[in-house]
Amino acid sequence: xxxxxxxxxxxxxxxxxxxxxxxxxxxxxxxxxxxxxxxxxxxxxxxxxxxxxxxxxxxxxxxxxxxxxxxxxxxxxxxxxxxxxxxxxxxxxxxxxxxxxxxxxxxxxxxxxxxxxxxxxxxxxxxxxxxxxxxxxxxxxxxxxxxxxxxxxxxxxxxxxxxxxxxxxxxxxxxxxxxx
Numbered sequence: 609x610x611x612x613x614x615x616x617x618x619x620x621x622x623x624x625x626x627x628x629x630x631x632x633x634x635x636x637x638x639x640x641x642x643x644x645x646x647x648x649x650x651x652x653x654x655x656x657x658x659x660x661x662x663x664x665x666x667x668x669x670x671x672x673x674x675x676x677x678x679x680x681x682x683x684x685x686x687x688x689x690x691x692x693x694x695x696x697x698x699x700x701x702x703x704x705x706x707x708x709x710x711x712x713x714x715x716x717x718x719x720x721x722x723x724x725x726x727x728x729x730x731x732x733x734x735x736x737x738x739x740x741x742x743x744x745x746x747x748x749x750x751x752x753x754x755x756x757x758x759x760x761x762x763x764x765x766x767x768x769x770x771x772x773x774x775x776x777x778x779x780x781x782x783x784x785x786x787x788x
């Protein structure tokens with residue numbers, strides 16, 4: 609496997625909209641060996657007042673407005689200390705069958721105690737990325753809508769035998785998608 613460079617990432621047409629060079633603060637756009645994605649405007653907060661245990665084998669048990677609350681933000685989301693939310697990328701990725709990607713923390717936020725869970729993006733998958741974000745800091749941190757939130761790195765391998773299926777449960781997702 610080889611890491612894709614900025615030239616290779618741009619030539620694959622797998623990111624929309626694509627920004628050819630880093631801009632903004634926190635920055636977003638193409639970097640030497642990756643792409644910094646921007647934070648979308650939708651956020652999901654789990655309702656901590658509910659005693660219900662979350663079971664990954666039974667995600668259908670989640671009941672909107674009881675177990676979680678969807679929120680919109682135009683410019684920023686104030687992430688409380690010691691909290692967890694779901695958000696999404698503004699960009700849509702469309703992965704070739706021979707490319708796999710990994711979502712990684714962005715150092716600007718990591719230095720404030722905010723982590724974005726590392727997530728694998730499978731060959732053949734397409735959609736906006738649902739981001740899992742945690743604030744480990746004892747102070748709130750502003751998450752800035754439309755600016756850089758995480759870096760995505762891409763690797764090319766041989767074409768895989770079983771890329772993400774066109775009917776996969778997270779295929780073509782937009783906004784924040786809850787566990788299915």
